[in-house]
Amino acid sequence: MNKQPSHASEFLWSTPDAFEETKIAAPGTNLELETGAAAGLYGAAEVGNNVQSVWDIASSPEMGAGEDIVVGQKFSIYRCDALLGQGGMGKVYLAYHTELARPCALKITSPGKLTRGDDLKVRTAEEARSAAALIHPNIVTVHALGEARGRQYIEMELVAGGSLKHLLRREGPLPTLQALRWMSAIASGMDYAHRQGILHRDIKPENILICGRGVPKLADFGLAHRIGRGEYIPRGFVCGTLPYLAPEVIQTGDHSTATDVYALGVSLYYLLTGRLPFYADSLEDFTQQILTAPCPEVRELRPEIPLNVAGLVSRLMAREASNRPSSGTEAWHLLNSVLGQLRDVQSILDEALGYDPTVSWIRCGEKYCVRVQRPDGRQQRVFIESSEHRSDEQLLLIYSVCCPAESSFYETALRMNAEFSHGGLAIREVDGAPHFVMVDTYPRGTVDSEELRKSVHEIAEHADQVEKWLTGEDRN
Structure with missing residues (x-):
């Protein structure tokens, strides 16, 4: 010594x-x-x-x-x-x-x-x-x-x-x-x-x-x-x-x-x-x-x-x-x-999406609703909210509702999910009924603004693809 x-x-x-x-x-x-x-x-x-x-x-x-x-x-x-x-x-x-x-x-x-x-x-x-x-x-x-x-x-x-x-x-x-x-x-x-x-x-x-x-x-x-x-x-x-x-x-x-x-x-x-x-x-x-x-x-x-x-x-x-x-x-x-603890969702969104002309957002209670204008004229809503994890694992949850999760859609939905390189398809209760939802998460403390912007657009794109393929509609 x-x-x-x-x-x-x-x-x-x-x-x-x-x-x-x-x-x-x-x-x-x-x-x-x-x-x-x-x-x-x-x-x-x-x-x-x-x-x-x-x-x-x-x-x-x-x-x-x-x-x-x-x-x-x-x-x-x-x-x-x-x-x-x-x-x-x-x-x-x-x-x-x-x-x-x-x-x-x-x-x-x-x-x-x-x-x-x-x-x-x-x-x-x-x-x-x-x-x-x-x-x-x-x-x-x-x-x-x-x-x-x-x-x-x-x-x-x-x-x-x-x-x-x-x-x-x-x-x-x-x-x-x-x-x-x-x-x-x-x-x-x-x-x-x-x-x-x-x-x-x-x-x-x-x-x-x-x-x-x-x-x-x-x-x-x-x-x-x-x-x-x-x-x-x-x-x-x-x-x-x-x-x-x-x-x-x-x-x-x-x-x-x-x-x-x-x-x-x-x-x-x-x-x-x-x-x-x-x-x-x-x-x-x-x-x-x-x-x-x-x-x-x-x-x-x-x-x-x-x-x-x-x-x-x-x-x-x-x-x-x-x-x-x-x-x-x-x-x-x-x-x-x-x-x-320091980064609030509003400031993160301002940094990530403030200069993106294809999106707009409003606050809905504890979450934010982001409307994304798709290149083909369709639209898709993406929701962003904080998770309920411990303070050292606080996450940003980014998701978009695709369509009702009907059993006849399961096989097609699983095949589509295997092809997505970003996010994942899950089933979540929306208004009391099960729906297919595209989901992604990032650490709230360290998420990069460019990462968040790309995630919002990719989740919107994939959710819209699922909705269009399974229902042919544009409701979400």
Whole structure:
């Protein structure tokens, strides 16, 4: 077990942005690049020299040794088109896979790094394989690991968008619902990694990328670690970025699923307020604040934030690990629970259908009736209402009545249902009589507006097809 560093100099750190960029890592354990450069694939002009890795200090005498990659050159089967970012261990390029004819992000170690010994090479390969095993819509995909010209490289999915940190620097704190939706998606990716036995160990806004469709992706598994696998870390060295380290990591050096949850909580705090919960002028003071100081509540900085959101942040950042969600699964459920409480159906419909000229809707008690104009001149009503599930499983129920469920229709209805790619045909009591109904559901807290819009149109289309095929009428 590692001990708490006895002196600030035992931490390696470098930062133009004070401790916000502080990288703490054990030398020789990974292909780590500073995550702002490695993960934020937003172009070299924005990256610049804003961030230094711990390796810029630990390895600076070797910088520039050997042949460097020139933009426009071919490296193995890749053409390096632009430099996206760099750290002491290597660089990340916007590259082009010449055999598969596709763009990618290519992380390449600096010259001479493989001469440090096989340990770095083995660990780099292990970490790349760990990340490559994580196939999830909210995790940046690793495509390949290789070696060329005496250097290792990792080919990654190219996410043509900026990091959340850069977004906040441009636009300031995020709207509450947007911050919660994105953190819920990242919690889903984190949960998937945890269930595969992998800890990220460096979750922060710099390592969360937003792709062109607005989907957040967790990037840079350079410090990732397989749960249960032994690891030697020299005394006084801790993996991670200081402001996002849970107190128990600072004290013992040990990471767990609960420490990833803590980092998720600090990230949410940052997205909501535009600042970190703790700040100090020295490393020792900073660590003491994390260990002992009360965390300023988000409502002190943004009073309009709902109480349940403030409570959510406090739970994710609880100083005692036993008071936090213990895993990505629990964190995801907690985030969705709060999202479900915040998002009312009216605002969801406004967002999804407000600019669709083919629909209109009215509120009918606790549900909404959406009238969809079909391309062939027919119409179909779609109903949307909240389910009666627990708060952490609140669903939007989307359904449309087709026609009476007469026994003579059963066989035909079943055959039609097998052909539908979206929604399902069910029998439901309507005005005291059984009817065929097309049904779909989405989590209320995280449903995307485009998903809801498509669902409304597809449910309307399928319900109308059933009604027309079975009855030839257009009553619903």
